[in-house]
Amino acid sequence: xxxxxxxxxxxxxxxxxxxxxxxxxxxxxxxxxxxxxxxxxxxxxxxxxxxxxxxxxxxxxxxxxxxxxxxxxxxxxxxxxxxxxxxxxxxxxxxxxxxxxxxxxxxxxxxxxxxxxxxxxxxxxxxxxxxxxxxxxxxxxxxxxxxxxxxxxxxxxxxxx
Amino acid sequence: xxxxxxxxxxxxxxxxxxxxxxxxxxxxxxxxxxxxxxxxxxxxxxxxxxxxxxxxxxxxxxxxxxxxxxxxxxxxxxxxxxxxxxxxxxxxxxxxxxxxxxxxxxxxxxxxxxxxxxxxxxxxxxxxxxxxxxxxxxxxxxxxxxxxxxxxxxxxxxxxx
Amino acid sequence: xxxxxxxxxxxxxxxxxxxxxxxxxxxxxxxxxxxxxxxxxxxxxxxxxxxxxxxxxxxxxxxxxxxxxxxxxxxxxxxxxxxxxxxxxxxxxxxxxxxxxxxxxxxxxxxxxxxxxxxxxxxxxxxxxxxxxxxxxxxxxxxxxxxxxxxxxxxxxxxxx
Amino acid sequence: xxxxxxxxxxxxxxxxxxxxxxxxxxxxxxxxxxxxxxxxxxxxxxxxxxxxxxxxxxxxxxxxxxxxxxxxxxxxxxxxxxxxxxxxxxxxxxxxxxxxxxxxxxxxxxxxxxxxxxxxxxxxxxxxxxxxxxxxxxxxxxxxxxxxxxxxxxxxxxxxx
Numbered sequence: 001x002x003x004x005x006x007x008x009x010x011x012x013x014x015x016x017x018x019x020x021x022x023x024x025x026x027x028x029x030x031x032x033x034x035x036x037x038x039x040x041x042x043x044x045x046x047x048x049x050x051x052x053x054x055x056x057x058x059x060x061x062x063x064x065x066x067x068x069x070x071x072x073x074x075x076x077x078x079x080x081x082x083x084x085x086x087x088x089x090x091x092x093x094x095x096x097x098x099x100x101x102x103x104x105x106x107x108x109x110x111x112x113x114x115x116x117x118x119x120x121x122x123x124x125x126x127x128x129x130x131x132x133x134x135x136x137x138x139x140x141x142x143x144x145x146x147x148x149x150x151x152x153x154x155x156x157x158x159x160x161x
Numbered sequence: 162x163x164x165x166x167x168x169x170x171x172x173x174x175x176x177x178x179x180x181x182x183x184x185x186x187x188x189x190x191x192x193x194x195x196x197x198x199x200x201x202x203x204x205x206x207x208x209x210x211x212x213x214x215x216x217x218x219x220x221x222x223x224x225x226x227x228x229x230x231x232x233x234x235x236x237x238x239x240x241x242x243x244x245x246x247x248x249x250x251x252x253x254x255x256x257x258x259x260x261x262x263x264x265x266x267x268x269x270x271x272x273x274x275x276x277x278x279x280x281x282x283x284x285x286x287x288x289x290x291x292x293x294x295x296x297x298x299x300x301x302x303x304x305x306x307x308x309x310x311x312x313x314x315x316x317x318x319x320x321x322x
Numbered sequence: 323x324x325x326x327x328x329x330x331x332x333x334x335x336x337x338x339x340x341x342x343x344x345x346x347x348x349x350x351x352x353x354x355x356x357x358x359x360x361x362x363x364x365x366x367x368x369x370x371x372x373x374x375x376x377x378x379x380x381x382x383x384x385x386x387x388x389x390x391x392x393x394x395x396x397x398x399x400x401x402x403x404x405x406x407x408x409x410x411x412x413x414x415x416x417x418x419x420x421x422x423x424x425x426x427x428x429x430x431x432x433x434x435x436x437x438x439x440x441x442x443x444x445x446x447x448x449x450x451x452x453x454x455x456x457x458x459x460x461x462x463x464x465x466x467x468x469x470x471x472x473x474x475x476x477x478x479x480x481x482x483x
Numbered sequence: 484x485x486x487x488x489x490x491x492x493x494x495x496x497x498x499x500x501x502x503x504x505x506x507x508x509x510x511x512x513x514x515x516x517x518x519x520x521x522x523x524x525x526x527x528x529x530x531x532x533x534x535x536x537x538x539x540x541x542x543x544x545x546x547x548x549x550x551x552x553x554x555x556x557x558x559x560x561x562x563x564x565x566x567x568x569x570x571x572x573x574x575x576x577x578x579x580x581x582x583x584x585x586x587x588x589x590x591x592x593x594x595x596x597x598x599x600x601x602x603x604x605x606x607x608x609x610x611x612x613x614x615x616x617x618x619x620x621x622x623x624x625x626x627x628x629x630x631x632x633x634x635x636x637x638x639x640x641x642x643x644x
Binding site: 034039041112119123128137140155 | 162194195197200201202204274275276278279280281283284285286289290298300303317
């Protein structure tokens with residue numbers, strides 16, 4: 001089974017550039033995570049953006065949508081910042097025949113303690129099994145993109161009312 | 162959605178007991194992994210065995226089967242040593258109405274570089290979505306329990322002929 | 323032998339506050355590092371500042387100097403941002419009878435790959451053995467505070483001309 | 484300043500060989516640790532043995548002594564298993580003009596939580612500053628080789644009576 005990964009930035013890829021004493025979105029970590037987990041599934045990776053999701057504008061979401069629609073693969077995993085992940089997910093509604101799963105992390109993958117590795121594993125699993133549609137996969141749960149929100153105070157995703 | 166986890170030992174839980182200068186199966190790591198990943202899914206954990214899977218005997222596999230059958234939850238995740246994971250999986254055939262997923266790791270969860278965190282995330286994802294049956298979830302792939310084997314030379318799981 | 327640690331912030335203590343999607347100086351990491359290393363030396367820890375060292379002003383350096391001078395312990399370890407570590411070190415010149423060692427890191431202690439743990443170990447070692455004076459301990463080397471500078475391009479400390 | 488490192492095995496270098504489901508002394512980790520810490524000191528590394536220190540025999544200790552004596556460098560760091568580290572240290576008594584420091588770890592360097600990185604940093608620091616003699620550097624303390632023992636129950640080194 002083929003899975004196509006689109007990377008867009010977010011906390012999961014944040015890195016510390018000491019030369020500037022700043023913390024920024026760095027190169028995508030997902031290839032390294034898949035290698036460390038000895039993944040033998042057929043995965044292709046396409047970097048699309050490298051943005052903090054708070055900085056994403058409508059054109060960014062349209063670009064992501066175009067790349068998803070253009071992919072010849074029907075299992076799509078998107079790594080994304082958590083702050084506007086739900087918003088991007090809703091922009092992806094209505095693409096027929098594709099299972100689209102978004103994930104990300106609250107703590108950078110480069111940290112010693114992080115939710116990134118687990119989340120990528122979780123998302124790579126459910127994208128292979130779920131029927132076509134758009135989903136968020138985080139906090140060990142699968143959320144329908146149409147009914148999910150980030151609760152910033154509690155630092156987790158919840159079903160929206 | 163409820164998920165019930167049975168732990169049986171294996172490399173994933175190996176720990177280094179310095180007082181004896183030995184490397185042994187230690188306390189299950191899964192609760193710690195779920196906490197680090199901020200998992201909010203409803204997960205219960207039941208320690209069943211703490212064995213290297215090369216040391217498992219038929220009675221061990223029957224015990225695991227009994228515990229699976231006795232569970233009131235129909236989504237079951239089993240952490241297990243990789244060497245005889247496929248054998249245990251085949252012992253679990255024929256339990257009606259339950260989705261049973263086995264996972265483990267090639268490197269201990271306590272290592273800095275390990276496949277354990279990814280694998281547990283992957284398995285916790287697919288167990289929530291797959292239809293009833295028995296599966297191995299490892300190497301970023303879902304295997305049918307009836308047709309899988311560990312290739313020790315290549316250190317990975319493959320579909321059996 | 324007693325060692326007194328003053329923490330002032332810097333990259334070593336940087337943390338990712340997801341609720342704000344920012345990377346800031348967090349609580350000092352040194353107590354955790356000493357515990358993980360099973361340190362049985364007699365160490366006391368005093369938080370003085372929690373600043374990126376680029377933001378330190380002259381009053382901050384005077385505060386550090388006052389705390390060093392006021393300590394009853396004559397082996398002093400200071401954790402500090404690397405950007406102005408050499409400058410603070412020079413401010414500490416002339417305090418009689420005390421061995422003062424400054425260290426820090428290029429990558430946060432909370433990262434999976436970091437120089438923080440090694441540097442704190444290194445500094446805690448040399449502070450116990452060096453004669454009175456002010457030193458930087460980083461990059462596996464001991465530098466005289468009067469003749470050291472950070473080479474930002476090469477991301478390392480060097481002897482100044 | 485030049486430092487010569489001799490590696491002899493021990494917990495610090497233990498690795499998990501999954502193909503055999505065994506935990507053994509693997510390749511020396513120290514080069515990787517020095518690289519991660521951006522060490523610019525002039526360090527040479529010489530692998531001498533790769534043994535659990537409980538398995539060392541008198542001939543092993545004589546070999547280590549010969550290599551120390553033969554080195555043209557007068558600052559020597561030895562990585563060693565903790566169980567008989569004190570015994571080897573005493574075998575090294577009487578080598579004139581050399582500062583010899585032994586270190587190791589209670590948990591493997593490949594673990595996520597380990598004392599190995601701190602200990603190597605600590606030892607690399609004190610070996611540069613101590614006068615000629617033989618020392619153990621562990622638990623954040625410098626011990627005189629003639630008066631130290633491992634307390635296995637408490638999992639730490641102490642001054643012998």
